[in-house]
Amino acid sequence: MWAAIKGFAERHPRLAAWIALAIGMVAILLWSARDVGLTPSQLLALVIATIVLAGLCVWIISWEDEEEETGSSSPSSKP
Numbered sequence: 001m002w003a004a005i006k007g008f009a010e011r012h013p014r015l016a017a018w019i020a021l022a023i024g025m026v027a028i029l030l031w032s033a034r035d036v037g038l039t040p041s042q043l044l045a046l047v048i049a050t051i052v053l054a055g056l057c058v059w060i061i062s063w064e065d066e067e068e069e070t071g072s073s074s075p076s077s078k079p
Contacts, residue, residue: 014058022054 009016029050033043 014062017061018055018058021058022051025050025054 026047029046030043033046038046
């Protein structure tokens with residue numbers, strides 16, 4: 001089972017990061033909101049927004065990876 005998870009993470013690193021980050025963020029959200037008195041629909045909306053936010057975080061972090069890849073493969077334009 002761990003080999004399958006590791007293989008998936010190696011093939012799809014951004015998706016795996018999104019899943020891992022979303023699980024952690026949703027867990028913190030649910031723990032924090034346990035005594036707030038939210039309705040189920042409000043809680044569902046917050047969970048969906050948290051999952052989307054986790055995806056955006058991974059996407060923004062991936063910009064830096066793309067810049068490093070393009071910067072190291074292209075020749076330097078300094079005189």
